Amino acid sequence: MSHTRTTLSLLERLDLVFSMLKTIATAMVTLLGVSFRGPDGHPKPMKHVIHTALRIMNARISATQIQNMSASTDEAYTAFAKTKGFKPTSIKLPEDAMAHWIGSPDAERILVVFHGGGFVYPATTQFQFLYDVQKETGPETAGIVLSYSLAPGKHYPHQLKQSIALLSYLVNDAGKNPENIILAGDSAGANLILSVLSHMLHPHPDGSIPPLNTVAPFKGAVLVSPWVNFTPNAPSYMRNRKKDMVNQYILTSQPGTAAAKWWQGIETKVRDIVVTAGENEVMFDDTYKFSETLKRSFPTLQAQFIKGETHDQLFMDPVVGEKIPSGSAKLIKSWVAAKL
Incomplete structure (x- = not known):
């Protein structure tokens, strides 16, 4: 939880x-x-x-x-289900984690969401995103949100353990085909996806984290405004400091510091990857640099940098009352729908 x-x-x-x-x-x-x-x-x-x-x-x-x-992720899910009129369906996982379904757990195609929030905020608008995607793609698609432990109650890599627990449950216990599973995460949630893929390539030195072996690659990974570097030194922190909602005070695994060689073989773990970021993000330079590095090991990477957008706009716009869908919202929903 x-x-x-x-x-x-x-x-x-x-x-x-x-x-x-x-x-x-x-x-x-x-x-x-x-x-x-x-x-x-x-x-x-x-x-x-x-x-x-x-x-x-x-x-x-x-x-x-x-x-x-803040309402916890679990409380937010229960309230969302009541608003939309569906029965909450949740599973308890190892490592004190929970996961919440939108759509039928028996669905063949699965969109797994790892929410952002700097590892201190719970999930919020991610439920509406999943609900919209599930309705658009039909009953054979379901979404599931990981309710992972937040800091300071639990520190990394506990959240990685919980992520592995969910994916292991889906693949090994629920019998889901990895080639029908898309992983989607925003900000810290995207960091968790990269941590999972990194762990699959190079098992974490903490021996308490079990390996995650799959018979086939995951279908895709969606990285929305990924948080890839914990050191706020990039020029965009100064350039966009008055545009973005994020600052250096709210920003261990740092995917952005890994060399291209680290990601060699990632195509055996995931078939497609899309990265989005707003050009007005304080973390923009880090995300751009990371995407260029990842491309050297994963040439088919799709990187979309959107003019005028700020951090995590897909999920933050509903929070601040923006009604018009952003460019990143349209792009990600269409990409996911096409893959599912």
């Missing part, structure tokens, strides 16, 4: 109130001056205001405070 509601001390509660007040005050001041944001700010005025406020909030609040305010 992702987390249980944390209990805050009096000091933590007062600090949280101060953080919320500071966030609101920042939003109000930014709104007053939004016409003077210049080319360094977000092109859309309201997104400039919202992203500025989110940067302030994320720089101030702790993981404990985040998890006190």
